[in-house]
Amino acid sequence: MPVSRIPETSQTGLHRRLDDVVMRHLASGWRQPLRSHSVQAFESVLARLQAAPALVLDSGCGTGSSTGILARRHPDALVVGIDKSSARLARAPELPDNALLLRAELADFWRLLIRDGLRPVRHYLLYPNPWPKPAHLKRRWHAHPVFPNLLALGGWLELRTNFETYAYEFARALALAGVSDVEVVSLAIDEPISPFERKYADSRHRLCKLTVNLGVTR
């Protein structure tokens, strides 16, 4: 893969509007209509989701290569990779039987899981788009109106990013929601878990990982 540029940002430290935006989202429900293609994708696998002994989510799975790795790591769970890009999903490798890929919007898929009482035991957010420009704050998941739903999904959440500020802002948003015991550490990569992790590690980006137990509700 070509060398990847480190996210460029004029932001120094946490975004100055972060607290306001997160607090507003925590205080108000978000009712954007669900997109029909997400609902169809969800319903096409609902029986399988309901029958699974445990669910692991790979949210924003790209080509699904990490979904395959996670499925081998969690053989007793159904590992679901979700991405909005059909072009990326079309490049999926062969997957183990306990993995499946879906094209859907994450903000819809997470709300559909909650609506139907389904909760992951583990939730991976591997290299979400960093949106490093300050004007794009609300596109970062912790400042997006769906954030309270992401928290409500519960489970052991692992976020990896090449934009350190993203991880620290996410930790701050968790603190505002009253979630403690959040860990942010820097990552040294031996075996990349995903194509973006490989690309960023090869380009010598600083990578970091946030982990938090949001509780298991299933």
Ligand SMILES: C[S@@+](CC[C@H](N)C(=O)[O-])C[C@H]1O[C@@H](n2cnc3c(N)ncnc32)[C@H](O)[C@@H]1O
């Ligand atoms: C930087 S890539 C990382 C892909 C993969 N996790 C990896 O580490 O190689 C971010 C991925 O998130 C997906 N994505 C971004 N926003 C999304 C959304 N709202 N719903 C679903 N997928 C989304 C993109 O299509 C893209 O594949």
